[in-house]
Amino acid sequence: MNVIRLGWCLLAACWLGAVSSGAAGQGYPARPIRLIVADSPGGAPDQLARILAQNLSTTLGQQVVVDNRPGAGGVLGAEIAAKAPGDGYTLLMTTTAIYAILPNLRKDLPYDAVKDFVPVTRIATASNVLVVNSALPVRNVAELVRLAKEKPGTLNYGSAGVGTPAHLAGEMLNLLADIKVTHVAYKGAAPALQDVIAGNVQYIITSPIAAGAHMRNGRVRALATTGAVRNPSLPELPTVADTVPGYEITQTWGIVAPTGTPNDIVRRLAEGIAKVMSQPNVKEQVLATGAVPAGDSPAEFETYMANERRRLGDVITRSGIVLSE
Numbered sequence: 001m002n003v004i005r006l007g008w009c010l011l012a013a014c015w016l017g018a019v020s021s022g023a024a025g026q027g028y029p030a031r032p033i034r035l036i037v038a039d040s041p042g043g044a045p046d047q048l049a050r051i052l053a054q055n056l057s058t059t060l061g062q063q064v065v066v067d068n069r070p071g072a073g074g075v076l077g078a079e080i081a082a083k084a085p086g087d088g089y090t091l092l093m094t095t096t097a098i099y100a101i102l103p104n105l106r107k108d109l110p111y112d113a114v115k116d117f118v119p120v121t122r123i124a125t126a127s128n129v130l131v132v133n134s135a136l137p138v139r140n141v142a143e144l145v146r147l148a149k150e151k152p153g154t155l156n157y158g159s160a161g162v163g164t165p166a167h168l169a170g171e172m173l174n175l176l177a178d179i180k181v182t183h184v185a186y187k188g189a190a191p192a193l194q195d196v197i198a199g200n201v202q203y204i205i206t207s208p209i210a211a212g213a214h215m216r217n218g219r220v221r222a223l224a225t226t227g228a229v230r231n232p233s234l235p236e237l238p239t240v241a242d243t244v245p246g247y248e249i250t251q252t253w254g255i256v257a258p259t260g261t262p263n264d265i266v267r268r269l270a271e272g273i274a275k276v277m278s279q280p281n282v283k284e285q286v287l288a289t290g291a292v293p294a295g296d297s298p299a300e301f302e303t304y305m306a307n308e309r310r311r312l313g314d315v316i317t318r319s320g321i322v323l324s325e
Contacts, residue, residue, distance in 0.1 A: 028088055028265050029062040035255075037093045038077025040070040044207065044289060048124055048253050049093045051285045055276040073163070074098045075109065082116035086260025088269065092117065094256045096165055096312075099305045104313035105163045105323050113309070117256040119301040121270045123277060124291040125252045127227030128169060130240060131211050131220040132203040133196050141224050141243040144203070148179035155181045156201040158192035163323055166192075168312055169205040169226055169249045171319040177244045196220055207251070208233055208290040226250060233290050252308070253291070254301055270298055 035053055039045040046068060053064040069077035074097050081092035092098075094117070103113045111117075130141070138144040148155050159166035162185045170183055184201050186192035189210045195201045197219045204211075205226060214220045224240045225231040228248045240247040255273060257266060274295045276282055286293045296304065315321075 028268060029060055031089065032063040032065055033060070033089050033091060034067050034084075035064055035091045035093060036067050036069055036077050036081045038069055038071075038074040038095070038098060039093075041068050044126070044209070044251070044291070045093050045095055045253055047289050048286065048291065051282060051289075052123060052255075052273065052276060055279065055282055056272055059272045059276055073102065073161075075102065075106075075111070078113075079110040081256075081258060082111035084258045086118075086258040086262075088257060088261050088265035090258060091120070091269070092256050092258075094254050094305075096251050096308065097163075099254075099256075100308040100312045101163055101165070101168065101316075103309060104316045105321065113305075116259055118259055118261055118266055119298045119305065120255040120257055120266055121273050121298065122252060122254040122294040122296050122301050122304065123273060124286055124289075125227070125250045125294050126207065126289075126291040127225045127231045127239075127250045128166070128205050129208050129211055129215075129225050129231070129234060129237065130173075130203060130205045130223045131193075131196065131215060132223060133199045133201075134218055134221050135199060136202055136221070138223070139221075140238070141240055144223060145177045145179055145243065148177070148181050152180045153182065155203075156184050157181050158184050158186055158195055158201040158204045160189040160192060160206070161185050161187065163316075163321060165249065165251055166205050167321065168315050168319075171321065172247060172249055172315050173205075173240065173244065175315065175318055176247050193220070205249075212290075231290075232287060232292060249312075251291075252294070252304075254305075266298055 035049055037045050037049045049066045053066050057064045069080055074095060078098050081090060084090035099113045102109060132138060138147055157170045174181055189206050192204050196204050215222050222237055225234055225237050226240055226249050277293045277295050283293050
């Protein structure tokens with residue numbers, strides 16, 4: 001009899017849990033939602049977050065408030081989000097650095113990119129552009145690779161810092177093209193670009209937004225973009241992969257929620273964000289930032305992040321990239 005009673009109690013508990021979860025989803029959202037951006041105002045993540053927040057507020061019927069928490073390359077914002085309640089009222093704009101690069105570079109992260117978050121959806125991707133000093137005698141990637149092989153160890157490329165997407169992009173080119181170009185780290189893309197213009201380093205792989213004005217005035221020469229397909233904002237440029245098979249590195253932005261967020265709330269958010277990102281005016285705004293709107297299910301986003309962690313982790317390991325203490 002006790003066994004039977006226990007069984008009924010367990011069934012009742014499961015049913016009540018399901019009803020409670022469903023009720024939470026039906027009443028959601030009942031108050032404003034905080035969207036944490038682990039970057040300063042004005043950066044690419046912030047621009048995308050504000051486009052999303054403004055339009056998602058209308059779709060959900062509650063204000064979505066962007067909360068900028070820059071610091072430690074994204075670690076600070078990710079830590080705050082990871083420690084927030086899993087109730088759907090705190091979200092994180094995650095980035096390639098947060099979910100794929102930092103977990104491969106640091107063992108002391110105050111967040112776990114897998115265990116502390118549940119995926120909601122990707123919102124945008126962006127391929128970068130490889131630009132060279134205008135005086136460098138190369139007009140395409142093939143000529144750059146040939147020059148690097150003719151003069152091994154004499155060319156340099158810049159990045160916004162050790163472990164940044166630009167650093168990994170340069171090392172991926174070294175590995176796949178079998179060249180040896182020396183990495184020079186800067187404190188941001190702007191000083192790195194200035195040194196490309198000055199000829200102190202020969203090239204950088206950076207965002208079209210950062211390099212755009214210099215490309216237009218001829219201070220740097222664009223050779224290719226880094227995605228699997230051509231960048232819609234630079235359709236005249238080939239991809240690096242057209243010359244170096246297998247080369248692909250993009251920056252990706254997506255939304256995750258703290259672990260424990262009910263599945264129906266995650267589903268509601270994913271559906272709401274998909275609706276927002278499909279709107280013509282939103283697509284136009286996102287494309288203006290140099291990114292391309294993207295959307296997938298929570299499961300698809302989870303698979304994508306896992307694949308990127310593995311793929312970029314392989315580049316980090318093979319290149320011997322380490323963060324200085």
